[in-house]
Amino acid sequence: MSRTPDVVGQKTSGTSLLIRRIVAYVVLILLVFISLFPFYLLIINATRGKIQNGIDFLPSGNMMNNFKKLFSDDSAARYGNILQSFLNSFIISGVSCVISVYFSALTAYAIHVYDFKLKKFAFTFILLIMMVPTQASAIGFYRMMISWGLIDSFIPLIVPAIAAPAVFFFMKQYMDSSLPLEIVEAARIDGCGEFRTFNSIVTPILKPAFAVQGIFQFVASWNNYFMPRMILQQKKTIPLVLQTMKAEILGNPQVAHAGVMSLYMVLAILPVVIVYLCLSKFIIRGIALGSVKG
Incomplete structure (x- = not known):
């Protein structure tokens, strides 16, 4: 039995909506990462002493000393x-x-x-x-x-x-x-x-x-x-x-x-x-x- 045009249209519309949601979530996650990443680096730097070259993603042990x-x-x-x-x-x-x-x-x-x-x-x-x-x-x-x-x-x-x-x-x-x-x-x-x-x-x-x-x-x-x-x-x-x-x-x-x-x-x-x-x-x-x- 062949699919009716309405069923095919609903399936296409559902797929399109799913793709748009995925793209929206990816963009939002990317924006959240861009917004919070500087704060993460700031917290990491708060655990260090002197300024260091490059970016280090792991905390140091100088927090209490600071x-x-x-x-x-x-x-x-x-x-x-x-x-x-x-x-x-x-x-x-x-x-x-x-x-x-x-x-x-x-x-x-x-x-x-x-x-x-x-x-x-x-x-x-x-x-x-x-x-x-x-x-x-x-x-x-x-x-x-x-x-x-x-x-x-x-x-x-x-x-x-x-x-x-x-x-x-x-x-x-x-x-x-x-x-x-x-x-x-x-x-x-x-x-x-x-x-x-x-x-x-x-x-x-x-x-x-x-x-x-x-x-x-x-x-x-x-x-x-x-x-x-x-x-x-x-x-x-x-x-x-x-x-x-x-x-x-x-x-x-x-x-x-x-x-x-x-x-x-x-x-x-x-x-x-x-x-x-x-x-x-x-x-x-x-x-x-x-x-x-x-």
Whole structure:
């Protein structure tokens, strides 16, 4: 009995789908390998001492020795207090992340909910600020911090994070797609105040957006080198310590501190990875909803 055209077509379609899946999985596995391979080499280098020629895929036995060197008095004299640098980065990144996300969401809420004459102008003006690079105002900002006596303080690294146009724009797009005005109007009818409406009703709806922008702002502040280098003097953050280590190693490639630097980089990456893994569910959902309007 001959096969019907429908059966042959279904078999061909199933084979084609299987081939596409295989190709997709191969490409994804290759991308994962390319993404994770540098981290694997970094961990391997954290177990070594001096810089070696070529690539070695097997770990060495200097991990504990590098730990001792990293937290020794000699390391503190060379690079500053290692634990304090982590604490400084946590304070700056954590506080700036929270205030940036919250006040940007509050601003986006005002633009989204209220209707006033300069609404479009305010929205356009905030977006135009995104076009101005930080370096353009760095000299004036530095002089102002000197006149205010805020050099070597965390305040200039935290307070300006309140004005984050990119975070505002994402929050506004997210609200357009997932925050109906009827919810706010119903809360007002029930006698709920504006701040209570935002904090109790709107904020839970914005959890995915908070997670997305929270991790982005945290990582951006965690890795920020330019502003801390300009403001801080005695105090150190992780990028400043890494730059000091890098300068020392480049000056003398044979010094036995390359493994210490790699270990420090591994420890510096771990908090970001942990935060991302904890918020990954919200991040995926937030990006999906925030990119669709209507």
